[in-house]
Amino acid sequence: MADTKPAAEQSGTYAIVEASGTQIWLQPNRYYDIDRLQAEVDDTIKLENVLLVKDGKGTTLGQPYVKEASVSLKVMAHRRGPKVIVYKMRPKKKTRRKNGHRQELTRVMVESISVGGKAIS
Template sequence: MYAIIATGGKQIRVEEGRFVDIELIAGNEGDTITFDNVLLVSKDGKFQVGTPSVSGAKVTGKIVKHGKGPKLIVYKMRPKKHYRRKNGHRQPFTRVMVESISF
């Protein structure tokens, strides 16, 4: 059984008992979180697709940790103008353990 949820401007496939990294959300480690914006639910090969979301469906999970992703380097340069900018970025994320999918 799996579901597709919308959170943080992205659509993410989640399964029960699996970890998923999502955009940073408010909450402490160990808190329970509920996602009500479920776009699709699949069980035993049968799909239920929402328009735009499946009514009555929800995904619950537990916040495992907050962290930062890998460092990305952004380098800007204008040739012959002596313009050089080097910037680093690490995207914050929240790791969630999916506990149940219900609909």
């Protein structure tokens, strides 16, 4: 049976980057929802805080960041996450508080992962 996965997924190319105070696993040609970024739709963003890069040749681990590595992202849309209900109640005190929260998100498409100026994906 033939493999129908794209070449990037077959080789297992990915990068772990630091963005918005969190670490995110990114693969090329996939979209992700991350915390809201200050960018317009269709802008290209470059993330420089790359912690790890895995490609067909091997794994490069940064201390703390991989030198000359970057991930290029294209902003697709600004969205809001699902509603989360926060309900606090103190028993026997007749105190109740109900709150809702929707996280502001940015949907981005990973265009390329590059190390040393050369795109590996």
